[in-house]
Amino acid sequence: MQYRELIDVTDKGKRVDLYLLEHLPKLVENKYLDMLSRSFLSKAVVECVQVNGDRVKKGKRLNIGDEVTFDPRVITEMIDQSILQKNYIVPEHVPLNIIEEADDWLVIHKPKGVVVHPGVGNWEGTLANSIKGYLERKGEYDKSVDRAGVVHRFDKGVSGLMIIAKTRSMQVYLVKQFEAHNVVKVYRAKVEPMKSGMELMRSKESYSEAMESFKLNSYGATEEWIKVEGYIGRDVGNRRRMKLISSPRGGYKYSLTYIKPLSDGTILIKIETGRMHQIRATLKSLNLVIVGDTMYGASSGQNHNELELEEVLLGLNLPQLGFRVWTV
Numbered sequence: 001m002q003y004r005e006l007i008d009v010t011d012k013g014k015r016v017d018l019y020l021l022e023h024l025p026k027l028v029e030n031k032y033l034d035m036l037s038r039s040f041l042s043k044a045v046v047e048c049v050q051v052n053g054d055r056v057k058k059g060k061r062l063n064i065g066d067e068v069t070f071d072p073r074v075i076t077e078m079i080d081q082s083i084l085q086k087n088y089i090v091p092e093h094v095p096l097n098i099i100e101e102a103d104d105w106l107v108i109h110k111p112k113g114v115v116v117h118p119g120v121g122n123w124e125g126t127l128a129n130s131i132k133g134y135l136e137r138k139g140e141y142d143k144s145v146d147r148a149g150v151v152h153r154f155d156k157g158v159s160g161l162m163i164i165a166k167t168r169s170m171q172v173y174l175v176k177q178f179e180a181h182n183v184v185k186v187y188r189a190k191v192e193p194m195k196s197g198m199e200l201m202r203s204k205e206s207y208s209e210a211m212e213s214f215k216l217n218s219y220g221a222t223e224e225w226i227k228v229e230g231y232i233g234r235d236v237g238n239r240r241r242m243k244l245i246s247s248p249r250g251g252y253k254y255s256l257t258y259i260k261p262l263s264d265g266t267i268l269i270k271i272e273t274g275r276m277h278q279i280r281a282t283l284k285s286l287n288l289v290i291v292g293d294t295m296y297g298a299s300s301g302q303n304h305n306e307l308e309l310e311e312v313l314l315g316l317n318l319p320q321l322g323f324r325v326w327t328v
Contacts, residue, residue, distance in 0.1 A: 003027055007066040016049060017042060017058035019068065027072045048074050089118055089148050091133035091141075092125070099161065099326055104170040107163050107314070107326050112306040116153040116162075131164055144168040151175050152183075155277075157292065160187065160311025161326050177316050178274065184219045184315035184325070187269040187279060190308035191288045192297075206263050211313070211327065214268075219315055219325065221258035221270055228257045228282050232275040241295060242277040244285040257282045268312075279309065 003023075011019055042058040049070045051060060062068070097109040110116070110127055117128040128148035135141035135148075142149075149165040151174040165171035177183055188207070205213075205224075213222070221227070228244075233252030235243035244255060256272040257279070267288075269279050280296045283289060289297045291308035315325035 002069050002071055004067060004069045007062045007064055007068060009064060011062055012064050014062050015058065016051065016056055016060045016062065016068075017044075019062060020044060020049060020070070024072075024075065044075055044078060047078070088123075089128050089132050090124060091136050092129040093133045093137070094125075094130040096130055096134055102166075104167040105163055105165055105174070105318070107161060109328065110154055110159055110162050112157055112159045115156050117147045117150050127162075135166065140166060142167050145171050152178050152274075154311070155307070157307035158309045158311070160309075161314040161328065162311075163314065163316070173319065174316075181272060181274070182316060184313065185271055185311060186214070186313035187271070188266055188310050188312045189269060189279070189283070190266050190291045191283060192291055204263050205260075207266065207268075210260055210262055210268055214313075215325075219313075221260075225258040225260045225268075225270065228259060228286065230255055230282075230285070232278060232281055235281075241284075242275070242281040244281045255282065259286075 005023075014022075049056065049068065051062070051066050051068055053067070053069075097111070099107040099109060101107075108127075108131075115122060115126045118124075118126050123129075128150055131150070132141055132148040145165060145168050149171055150162075151165055151171055152162065154160060154162070163174060165174050213224075214220075230244045230246050231248055231252035232242050232244050232255040233249065235241040245252060248254075253275055254273060255275045255278055258270040258272070259282075260268040260270075262268065269282075271278055275281075277296075280290060280293060284296045293307050293309075310328065312328040313325065315323060317323050
């Protein structure tokens with residue numbers, strides 16, 4: 001809805017950008033107005049504001065009887081985009097489940113239902129908000145890091161171990177480790193077998209036994225693990241989902257996953273590549289779906305906020321410390 005106002009003596013002689021700044025708080029429901037810069041206001045005036053039906057520059061001074069019009073919704077969207085581009089994160093004081101902490105990194109356990117980092121329209125209640133709040137309280141927040149130090153991410157419904165960088169140099173190092181696939185990641189999932197997927201569930205080894213044998217094998221998959229490789233890309237039948245296919249195709253990327261069924265009906269999953277929805281798409285190709293996963297289930301719907309999927313092991317090399325492993 002367009003906002004319109006006729007200028008009276010109160011606003012006579014005001015510059016358009018200053019007029020806009022004074023009026024936005026009562027017209028735009030956005031708590032980040034205090035971060036607006038002059039350059040942002042200049043852009044907003046040029047793109048959104050009209051005076052007597054004409055586009056104007058930020059220095060335009062208003063006269064009695066001038067009609068000012070603009071759409072508050074458009075400016076709200078511009079504010080959201082500006083925040084996203086500036087990597088702006090609001091610090092929040094929400095307790096973190098910290099597994100281990102050092103001078104330049106910390107390992108935490110992310111709960112289900114929590115978004116990892118902010119995005120347009122979702123600026124609060126994320127893991128990054130909590131991390132920034134925690135480190136600022138300690139006086140250890142490095143403003144030069146991106147996304148409060150996040151170097152890898154989970155879907156909102158997934159829980160598990162994450163390593164967070166506390167310094168820019170550590171963040172650069174960790175990002176390179178993940179990009180080079182030098183990180184060991186093992187997940188545990190509770191699944192609903194669909195059709196032939198039931199055959200995959202037969203196993204006698206318990207979770208603790210499987211994890212111990214995995215450790216004894218230097219955290220590598222043995223012949224007891226099921227190797228699933230192929231190519232992952234957008235599912236043409238549902239663009240919100242990914243799909244694993246056996247042969248190369250344009251837009252699809254190579255994917256390698258190892259799966260180990262356990263005696264309690266859960267499965268361990270070791271991913272060697274980091275593709276979007278790799279675990280969920282791989283399981284779908286085997287006629288398995290994670291409990292709570294309505295997106296990849298038989299009756300696909302919205303993405304569920306709580307999946308029975310957890311990263312239970314994270315391992316990687318750290319400077320001066322060598323190979324470190326954390327487990328749940």
